[in-house]
Amino acid sequence: MSPGKIDTPHPRKKQVSSSESDEEEKKSPTTESADQKLLDIEEQKKLELEEAAPGKDATEHLFLGDFYSEETRDIVFYVQLPKTEQPIPEFKLANISLHYYNVITEKYDKVSTVCVVKRSPEIPIIQTRDYSLDLQINRLTAAAAMEEAQTKTDLNEAKKLVQTAIARLKLSISAADPFTQSLIADLQEILGDMKDKTSFQKVAVAKMAWKGDAHMKQRAAGNAGISYQNNAKQKMQMKAKEYSKSKK
Numbered sequence: 001m002s003p004g005k006i007d008t009p010h011p012r013k014k015q016v017s018s019s020e021s022d023e024e025e026k027k028s029p030t031t032e033s034a035d036q037k038l039l040d041i042e043e044q045k046k047l048e049l050e051e052a053a054p055g056k057d058a059t060e061h062l063f064l065g066d067f068y069s070e071e072t073r074d075i076v077f078y079v080q081l082p083k084t085e086q087p088i089p090e091f092k093l094a095n096i097s098l099h100y101y102n103v104i105t106e107k108y109d110k111v112s113t114v115c116v117v118k119r120s121p122e123i124p125i126i127q128t129r130d131y132s133l134d135l136q137i138n139r140l141t142a143a144a145a146m147e148e149a150q151t152k153t154d155l156n157e158a159k160k161l162v163q164t165a166i167a168r169l170k171l172s173i174s175a176a177d178p179f180t181q182s183l184i185a186d187l188q189e190i191l192g193d194m195k196d197k198t199s200f201q202k203v204a205v206a207k208m209a210w211k212g213d214a215h216m217k218q219r220a221a222g223n224a225g226i227s228y229q230n231n232a233k234q235k236m237q238m239k240a241k242e243y244s245k246s247k248k
Contacts, residue, residue, distance in 0.1 A: 035168070038145060038148075038161065038164060038168070067100075068219075071228070072218065073218055074136045076136050079093055079094070081093075081119070084120075085121055086121065087120050092114060092116050094115045096112065097112040131174055131177075134174040135177060138168075138174060139179075139183060139215050141168055142169065142183040142186065142215055143213075145165035146211060147212045147216070149162050149190075150204075150209055150212070155194060155197050155200050166188060186211050190207055190211070214228070
């Protein structure tokens with residue numbers, strides 16, 4: 001379930017011949033819309049997760065790395081549900097457990113939970129995305145746009161990726177949420193650093209690298225990912241600001 005990139009071609013991906021590849025190179029780099037590019041990134045993530053979980057009883061492991069005090073992680077995953085002919089009040093999706101070493105107790109520990117959903121044989125007329133899930137999808141959309149845009153050599157193509165991400169976040173159900181607003185602000189700041197190719201290469205690319213990483217890991221880094229700051233870091237920043245003022 002790692003979000004890392006796949007080195008070998010996916011069997012469901014279209015294989016392009018050398019002649020087709022030559023034709024693609026002749027096309028403008030902006031032929032494919034930025035919105036489609038972001039959708040392609042999401043689809044690739046689905047394929048990677050699909051490969052990682054080939055069977056309903058398969059056990060998968062996700063390494064989260066070290067956590068600082070008060071840090072949290074939100075893991076978004078895709079599932080495909082079998083068709084049901086009867087209503088099921090509690091359909092079990094997965095058993096999830098977290099194994100970790102507690103540095104306070106100096107012991108290994110484990111917490112577990114079961115994911116369940118309500119199933120119906122008919123598709124609901126009104127379907128609204130869960131608000132908390134929407135926030136996380138917005139986070140991943142912003143991070144994916146930054147990750148992809150920083151690899152582009154064409155400035156206009158990079159701009160379109162960032163502009164499309166901003167548009168999608170503004171249309172989301174959690175658009176007014178302070179967290180989504182902070183994501184939009186980050187993307188707009190980066191867009192402002194794309195005024196020319198020099199600024200893009202010297203400022204925007206570096207900014208997208210550390211801001212995108214901060215949002216992907218949900219970890220504050222500098223002034224990126226303010227929403228992920230724990231109390232200790234907030235207090236430390238306040239002390240730093242007060243110290244700077246006292247020296248003026």
